[in-house]
Amino acid sequence: MLEKILILLCLSSALAEQPCKPDASDGYKVRLSIKTALGDEAYVWNENEMFLFRATLAFAMRSHLNGQEFDVSNIIVCDETPRVTFWFVVTSPLNTSGLVDKGVVEEAIRMSRNRINSAFLLTDKTLEFIGITPTLTAPVNPDTPPWLIVFGVVMGAVGAGIIVVLVSPLVLKKRKKNEETDEDEEETGVKAVENGSTREGVYNMSFSDDERLTQM
Amino acid sequence: MDKGARPNWDNPMQFVLACVSYAVGLGNVWRFPYLCQLHGGGGFLIPYLIMLFLEGVPLFYLELAIGQKMSLGSIGAWTAISPYLGGVGLASVVTSLYLCLYYNIINAWSFWYLFHSFQSVLPWADCPINSNRTGPIEECERATPTQYFFYRETLDISSSIEVNGGIHTGQALCLVLAWLITYLFIVRGVKSTGKVVYFTATFPYVVLFIYLIRGMTLHGAINGVKYMFTPKMEQLANPTTWINAATQIFFSLGLGFGSLIAFASYNQYNNNFERQAIIVSLINSGTSIFASIVTFAIYGFKATVNYENCLERFVTRLLLLNAFSLAEDSITMDTVFDWIEKLNTTYPQQFAEIADKLENCDLESELDTAVEGTGLAFIVYSEAIMNMPLSQLWSVLYFIMLLLLGMGSMLGNVTAIVTPLRDFKITSRMSNELLNGLVCLFCLLLGLGFTTPSGNYWFTMFNDYGATFSLLFIVLIEVITVSYIYGIKRFEKDIEDMLGHRPNWYWKIMWSVTSPVLLIALFIFYIINYIKGGTPTYQAWNKELRYALGSMLVYVAKTTTF
Numbered sequence: 071m072l073e074k075i076l077i078l079l080c081l082s083s084a085l086a087e088q089p090c091k092p093d094a095s096d097g098y099k100v101r102l103s104i105k106t107a108l109g110d111e112a113y114v115w116n117e118n119e120m121f122l123f124r125a126t127l128a129f130a131m132r133s134h135l136n137g138q139e140f141d142v143s144n145i146i147v148c149d150e151t152p153r154v155t156f157w158f159v160v161t162s163p164l165n166t167s168g169l170v171d172k173g174v175v176e177e178a179i180r181m182s183r184n185r186i187n188s189a190f191l192l193t194d195k196t197l198e199f200i201g202i203t204p205t206l207t208a209p210v211n212p213d214t215p216p217w218l219i220v221f222g223v224v225m226g227a228v229g230a231g232i233i234v235v236l237v238s239p240l241v242l243k244k245r246k247k248n249e250e251t252d253e254d255e256e257e258t259g260v261k262a263v264e265n266g267s268t269r270e271g272v273y274n275m276s277f278s279d280d281e282r283l284t285q286m
Numbered sequence: 287m288d289k290g291a292r293p294n295w296d297n298p299m300q301f302v303l304a305c306v307s308y309a310v311g312l313g314n315v316w317r318f319p320y321l322c323q324l325h326g327g328g329g330f331l332i333p334y335l336i337m338l339f340l341e342g343v344p345l346f347y348l349e350l351a352i353g354q355k356m357s358l359g360s361i362g363a364w365t366a367i368s369p370y371l372g373g374v375g376l377a378s379v380v381t382s383l384y385l386c387l388y389y390n391i392i393n394a395w396s397f398w399y400l401f402h403s404f405q406s407v408l409p410w411a412d413c414p415i416n417s418n419r420t421g422p423i424e425e426c427e428r429a430t431p432t433q434y435f436f437y438r439e440t441l442d443i444s445s446s447i448e449v450n451g452g453i454h455t456g457q458a459l460c461l462v463l464a465w466l467i468t469y470l471f472i473v474r475g476v477k478s479t480g481k482v483v484y485f486t487a488t489f490p491y492v493v494l495f496i497y498l499i500r501g502m503t504l505h506g507a508i509n510g511v512k513y514m515f516t517p518k519m520e521q522l523a524n525p526t527t528w529i530n531a532a533t534q535i536f537f538s539l540g541l542g543f544g545s546l547i548a549f550a551s552y553n554q555y556n557n558n559f560e561r562q563a564i565i566v567s568l569i570n571s572g573t574s575i576f577a578s579i580v581t582f583a584i585y586g587f588k589a590t591v592n593y594e595n596c597l598e599r600f601v602t603r604l605l606l607l608n609a610f611s612l613a614e615d616s617i618t619m620d621t622v623f624d625w626i627e628k629l630n631t632t633y634p635q636q637f638a639e640i641a642d643k644l645e646n647c648d649l650e651s652e653l654d655t656a657v658e659g660t661g662l663a664f665i666v667y668s669e670a671i672m673n674m675p676l677s678q679l680w681s682v683l684y685f686i687m688l689l690l691l692g693m694g695s696m697l698g699n700v701t702a703i704v705t706p707l708r709d710f711k712i713t714s715r716m717s718n719e720l721l722n723g724l725v726c727l728f729c730l731l732l733g734l735g736f737t738t739p740s741g742n743y744w745f746t747m748f749n750d751y752g753a754t755f756s757l758l759f760i761v762l763i764e765v766i767t768v769s770y771i772y773g774i775k776r777f778e779k780d781i782e783d784m785l786g787h788r789p790n791w792y793w794k795i796m797w798s799v800t801s802p803v804l805l806i807a808l809f810i811f812y813i814i815n816y817i818k819g820g821t822p823t824y825q826a827w828n829k830e831l832r833y834a835l836g837s838m839l840v841y842v843a844k845t846t847t848f
């Protein structure tokens with residue numbers, strides 16, 4: 071009889087000490103990539119860091135389930151590797167042998183994901199909870215897409231250029247016409263004088279230097 | 287200066303720059319490097335240079351001579367040579383028209399990319415997030431972000447040429463802008479074109495030089511350059527190499543479109559075009575080689591980055607570190623392969639499980655992905671640029687260069703259409719501005735068809751089949767006409783009249799024998815290819831599978847000669 075009770079006690083205590091194991095149904099695997107994220111400024115992963123992790127997670131559970139006082143002891147960690155991965159499970163403060171449901175844990179982590187990341191100076195990519203996909207930030211949608219602005223500027227410049235090119239000869243023509251009408255009035259008086267000075271011509275040099283072969 | 291006089295270039299330099307601007311185009315940047323890679327790197331230069339001297343320079347010389355002598359556009363010039371041959375000129379004009387329709391859409395795409403470079407993160411660097419905010423858009427995940435940006439956001443491509451939709455407004459706006467700028471450049475004819483070419487001919491070289499320095503200093507660039515220049519001499523025995531070299535020289539110089547005749551028709555009668563022809567052809571080929579060095583430096587960089595990312599992503603991180611839970615800094619880039627072996631021997635079972643997921647990261651295969659055309663310019667290059675530091679600056683520079691190259695070629699193309707039209711009595715009474723405006727408007731309206739979802743397929747069809755065949759035919763007729771119908775002796779006399787000396791025996795042999803023979807060979811080769819190839823096919827973008835082959839009945843544009 072005594073032996074049976076002893077065996078039962080041993081079994082139950084053994085079971086009670088193993089809520090956390092790899093592939094636990096209510097547990098999550100965590101993977102940290104500290105050296106990738108921080109390079110030379112990477113900190114060493116040790117017991118203290120693990121304590122911080124458990125405390126942060128307890129904080130996340132507290133924030134999500136208002137009222138329930140989660141403590142560091144409620145976060146059980148196991149199966150640590152040199153890669154810095156481990157499994158954890160969360161026990162309920164009301165019932166130390168019972169595990170908190172997976173879904174509840176996931177919601178809690180999603181809510182406080184930012185806080186958890188910043189406690190370790192990591193990001194969604196370097197502090198991974200296997201199975202919990204991070205919610206991506208919404209893309210910034212400006213009212214006017216930036217390309218349209220640049221397009222507008224260039225289009226305006228080109229349009230202005232075309233208008234200038236098309237209008238400027240017309241403006242020049244008008245100016246010439248105005249000048250010519252002025253000259254006509256002057257010329258009728260001067261004609262008599264001009265006819266007398268036919269000998270004084272000006273030798274035009276512009277065509278005499280033309281070479282047969284145009285050089286490059 | 288009476289009104290009937292033909293306008294002229296302000297000085298011979300403008301003419302040379304115009305020819306350079308026209309000949310040096312997108313093909314130098316995106317076709318020549320591909321051919322180089324395909325046909326054994328440095329070894330390809332041998333057939334290329336041989337063809338340049340056998341075919342390229344003589345034909346270029348020929349077209350310039352005709353244009354300068356006749357001082358008329360292509361239709362008028364050929365009619366003057368023989369009244370029965372006006373059709374050759376008409377064929378040139380029609381081919382130029384086809385080219386104008388679809389060529390400016392490339393400039394529209396360059397504008398689109400240029401305007402989108404003014405953002406803090408280049409839009410083709412990351413996949414956009416789907417509506418649930420759970421991850422990137424599926425279509426983008428299956429392809430790469432650069433491919434997604436080009437095929438979905440730029441083109442909004444449909445799944446086949448029959449499936450259609452509305453016009454993509456952004457594309458249409460960019461196309462309108464491209465045509466407005468083209469109009470602005472040619473509005474006063476030679477007077478405005480002459481000033482513009484100072485910029486469009488020279489600035490691309492500035493950018494190429496900057497990119498050369500940037501490219502050579504990139505990590506892994508030397509891999510690409512080594513890959514390109516290692517000659518594979520056995521490729522010289524392959525006839526395709528020689529045919530591709532001949533074809534590349536032929537199309538790169540822009541022969542047969544009538545643009546060279548048009549440009550030369552605005553020359554002074556005694557302009558020394560012989561020297562200019564040689565100079566422009568050499569500049570064109572030199573630019574191709576220069577551009578391919580830059581392209582391969584960038585290729586090498588992109589391939590190295592992809593290779594290292596592959597190693598980092600899959601081998602190091604996902605599989606080794608995560609599967610075997612080793613400490614983070616235990617595996618570095620150099621020790622990866624040793625670790626793979628060690629783990630394979632110590633944990634054979636576990637390793638066998640993940641062995642199929644171990645992606646084969648191979649630098650050679652990354653370099654082997656030879657790409658040409660729009661795929662190179664808009665996808666491969668964009669991918670390389672987004673990995674560079676200060677990527678927005680490099681992106682802006684690169685697309686400005688593409689724009690200048692494309693716009694420079696457009697100047698020649700539109701001039702080839704407008705110049706012959708001006709020679710007709712009806713249109714010569716219209717002002718320059720009006721005629722140019724009408725031509726640009728016409729091409730713009732028809733070109734809007736390329737901005738529809740199936741537009742890229744139409745573009746591919748025009749690009750691959752629209753001009754190639756006709757051009758070979760046109761230039762063949764040109765060279766046979768001048769050599770045998772007009773007569774080499776008469777042609778010699780004309781050149782002596784213009785230049786003061788007769789052309790060398792070399793030119794005469796090229797015109798009468800070598801070039802026609804080469805062109806006939808190319809022509810026969812293309813015909814055989816067409817017959818063997820059956821119904822032409824095109825690659826379609828399938829949303830699920832990314833690429834699928836579709837086939838279509840092609841409408842090959844025929845040009846007529848009398």
